[in-house]
Amino acid sequence: MVSFTASEAKIQFGEVINKAQREPVSITKNGKPSVVVISADDYAEIEQLKLQTLRSKLAHSLAQAKAGQIHDIETVFDGLMKDL
Template identity: 65%
Template sequence: MISFTANQAKTQFGEMMAKAQREPVSITKNGKPSVVVMSIADYEAIEELKLQCLRDKLARSVAQIESGNLRDGDEVFDELLKDL
């Protein structure tokens, strides 16, 4: 991943945007990673993956309910939180 400092990102904004079209760009502030800039296509792909993962979990849950395999709600939410 390419990295720019916050100051470089500000002064070389056009270059940073051009690079972000090809791969994500990390922007650091005070030497620490702060944000990532990416193409809209990459962002949309990530959002679609997140949505598909949620749909898969929901489908598994429905299948478990239909098969009579019920679980305590707190256990289920604890598992979901581990994935976040």
């Protein structure tokens, strides 16, 4: 992954955009990773994967409910929140 400091990214913004079209670009601030710039296509793909994961968890929960495997709300949210 290509990396720029925040100052470099500000000055070379066009280059950051060009590189981000091909691979993620890390931007550091004060020597620490701050953000990653990715292409719009990569972002859309990540969002689609997140939606698929959520739908899968919902389908699993509905199947459990239909099978009579009911859980209290704390258990449900604990399972969902552990991935965050």
